[in-house]
Amino acid sequence: MDTQGHAAQLGTREVAALVREDSFHKSLYTDPELFDLEMRNIYGRAWIYVGHESQVPEVGNYHATRLGDQDVIMVRGTDRKINVLYNRCAHKGLKLVHDGSGSTGKFFRCPYHAWTFKLDGSHLSAPLRNAYQGTCFDPKHPDFSLRSVARVDSYRGFVFARQSDTGPELREFLGGAISFIDNMCDRAPEGEVEVAGGVFRVLMRSNWKMMYENVIDSMHPLATHESTFNAARQKAEELNARPLELNIMASLGAPYEFWEQLELKAYDNGHGSMQDIFGGGNLAEDPVASALYEALSQVHGPDRAQQIMDTNIHNSVLYGSGMLQTTYQQFRVLRPLSVDRTLLEVYVFRLKGAPKEVFRRAISFANVSFSPASNVMPDDVDFYRRCQEGNMADGGDWINLHRYAGQDREERGARIAATGTSELLMRNQYQAWKSFMSPQAS
C-alpha cells in the first residue's frame, strides 16, 4: 500500500494498518477500492436499517431503498411479515420497482414480460409456460424467484437486514445502542412510533463516514456554525425570547465549557451517543415537553414519565445505518453511493398517543435543522465536501482523533468519554470499521 490514497492490493493486514488507536489514514475517505471493500465487509455483514414497519402498513405495501450498494425492496408479505428482497427481476434483471414507497397488491408483476412473484419473492408465474417444457426452467429453483436478503429482523418497528448468513443477531449487534431506539419509542404514550410527514433526500458530495463523525463532534459548532448562532442570538435578544427555532440555532454558540460537560457514550460496533444540547427535557421552559410528560404520566405514572423525559440524547449513531435524534423524533439515514457521494434521508417520527403539538414540534425541528435549506446544515455539508477535496492533496496522510485519547472509562457496558469534547465516539467508529474490514487482524 502506498501512501497516496490508493490501495493497490488490500490485504487484511494492510487494511488494519490504516486505523490506529488515535488516527486513521485519509484513504478511508478517498480510495474507491476501500469503498468497494466496505460494501462487502461492512454493508455486506452488518445489520443495516432498511425502513420502518409503519412505511408498509398493509399487505403488498413496499419501500424500495439501498442496502449498501444493493437495491432492495422492503415489502409486507401475505402473512404480514416483512420481507426484504433484492430489487431485481429473476428473468431479465429489471429493477422491479422504483425507489420509494408504493403498493404492489398481492404479488409483484414485472412490467417487462409479465413474470410474477409472490410477496416473499417466490416464483408465481411466467406467461406461456409450455414454452419451457423440456428445459431446465424450474419455478421452484431459486434462480427463477426474487432473491431474499439473508436475514431480516426488527426492533420496535425498525427493520434491519443483514446480507450475510453468519454474524451476531440484531439485538447483539445493536448492544447498548438499543437504548436509543427505546428512548424514541418510550416517548410515545402507546410505546410505538410511525414515520410521517415526508422525507428530505439530500445529496452530499463526500464520503459516508464524515457525517457520522460530525454529528457527535462537539468541537465544530462554535467554529462551523458561527454565522448561524450569531444571527439567531441577535434575533433572540431583540425578541427577548428563544422560541424553538431560534434556540436550535443559538444553542450551537454555547461556550466550550458547555460542550465539555456533555456525556458521550460509546458502544461496540461503532454506535454511540451525545447528550442533548437543546434543553429538550426542560419541562418548565418547554410547554410541548410538559404536555408530553403529562400524557406519559397518565400511562406510566409520574416517576416513569420523568425518567423517560430525562433521557435526552442529541445525536446517536447507529453505525452503518444513520443518526437518531430521539428528543425530537428524527432519524437521518445515510446511504453510501460511492466513495465521494452519500445520500442522506431525513425521516420524522410521530409518537403514537402523544399530543398533536409534539409532532408539530418535530416537523419544525426537521425544517430548521435538517432541511437542505436549513441555516445549520449547509455549512456542515460544505465542509464534508471540502474535506473530500482537501484529502485529495498530498498535504499529509492521517486524520487525527487524539482528543482525550486514553482517558475513557468503562461503565455498565459503555465506554464513557473523559469530557464532552473527547473524540472517543469517532475513535470507536474507526475501531469498528477496522473490525469489520479486517476481521482476522483485529
Add this chain to the structure above:
Amino acid sequence: MLSNDTLDLSVDCLKEARLEAGDYDALCQFIYGEARLLDARKFEDWLGLWAEDGMYWVPSDPDQVEPYEHISYFWEDRHLRDVRVRRLLDPTAWSQQPSTYTARLVGGVSVDGVDHDGHLVASAAFQITEFHRDETRHLAGRYTFKLRQKDGAWKIALKRVDLANAGGLQENFEVFL
C-alpha cells in the same frame, strides 16, 4: 414556536378578482421587482416587501397542502427570514464564500382570484439559474403569492414556491428561491 398557523394557505374557492385598468401591469411589476431584489441580493429591501405576518414557504412535496404536519424546505416567518438574511450577509457564513448568485426569469403572471381574507392570489412560472463556486444549477417551478394592500402598496402575506423537482434529491438551498 414561530410558525404562523392562522394564515389561510389554500388557493381553493377563490372569488373572481376584479382589477382596475393598469392594476395587472402594476401586479406584474411587483412580482418582477420581488425577483429582481433577490437576484440583486438586496435582501434587506426584500424583507420590506412582506406583511408583518407573512410566511415564506417552499414545500418538499409537490402536492403538499400544509406545513405543520409535513416537512418543508423553507417555512419562515419574518424572524426566520431575517435570521437567514443576517447569516447570508455574515462573513463567517462559510458555505457562502463566495456567495450564491442567481438570475431568474418570471413570466406568465396570472391573477387567480381573491381568498376569504381578501388577499389577491396571483401566480407565475419561474426559472432560477443559481451560480455557486463554478457550478450552475437550474431550478424551475411556480410562485404563488397572496398579497394585501397596505398604504397603497402590495405586501406579501404568502409566497409559496413549488419546485418542479420538490420531491427529488436536493443539494443545499441557501438563498431564497
